[in-house]
Amino acid sequence: MAAPQQPSLESLFTDRFKAFFASARPAEILDAGLERMLTDISKELFSCQGSFAGEVKKVISKALPGDLSSVIELPRYNDLIANAMKQRWAESGVTGDMLRRVNADIDEVLHYDAIPEFVSLTQLLESFIEVNQEKAAEKRWHVPHVLIREADGIGGRSRYIHVFFDAEPELAYRTRMNLHESTRTETEFANRISVQITGNSDRGFEYGKVITALIEGEPIGRNFNLARRWQKLMAAMYFGAAKLIIDCKESDFSYAP
Structure with missing residues (x-):
C-alpha cells in the first residue's frame, strides 16, 4: 500500500491562510493594532509639548478675560473646557480603556496653569x-x-x-x-x-x-x-x-x- 502523499508547502500555507481568515483572529489583531495606533496618536496629540496642546492653550487664553493679573479670574474655568472635550469623545463612540486614556491626557493638557484661590x-x-x-x-x-x-x-x-x-x-x-x-x-x-x-x-x-x-x-x-x-x-x-x-x-x- 502506497504511503499517503504529504501536502506541499504551498497547499499547507493556502489551507492555513483560509482557516486563519475564516476565524476571529484577524479582527482581534486589527482591533489591537488600531487601539495602539489611536493611543499613540492621542498621546502625541495631547502631549504638553505637542502642537495641539499649544493650540488648546491659545484657545483657553482667548477664552479667559484679559485682566488675569488682577488677583482673581476664572479658577478652574478650564475644567469646563475639559468636560466639554471629554463629552465630545464619549459621544464619538470611544469607550473603555481608550476613553480613560484620552480623558487622562485632556486633564494633563488643561491643568497646566496656576489656580487662584x-x-x-x-x-x-x-x-x-x-x-x-x-x-x-x-x-x-x-x-x-x-x-x-x-x-x-x-x-x-x-x-x-x-x-x-x-x-x-x-x-x-x-x-x-x-x-x-x-x-x-x-x-x-x-x-x-x-x-x-x-x-x-x-x-x-x-x-x-x-x-x-x-x-x-x-x-x-x-x-x-x-x-x-x-x-x-x-x-x-x-x-x-x-x-x-x-x-x-x-x-x-x-x-x-
Missing part, C-alpha cells in the same frame, strides 16, 4: 452691575437689588451665607408685579450663590465654598451659556476650588457712574 464678592457684583449699566440707565434704575442672608446648618455645626441679586431694583419689581404689600421672595431672584463658610481672610472677611448657584433663573449645572465675566466667576467657584470672600454689604452697590 479666592473670588471677591465685591468684584463679582461690580462685574454684574457693569453688564446691566446701560439697561439701568434706560429704565432709570439707581441700584440693583442685593440681598445677603446668613443661616446656620443643622445642629449649628456649619454656617452659610446666601447671596441673592437681581438687576431690577425692589421698587421697580414690586410695581411691575403689582405687589403692594409683599416684597420679592428669595426664590424670585434671578441669581443666587449659597456659600458654606470655612474661614476668615487676613482682613477679617469670611470666605467659603460655593455649594449651589443660580444664574439667570437656571441652576448652574444646567446653564453653560457663560458669556459674562460674573457668570464665569460663579462657574469657577461652583465647578472648581475657588472660594468666595464676603467682603461687602448689600448697600455698597449702585448704578451710579
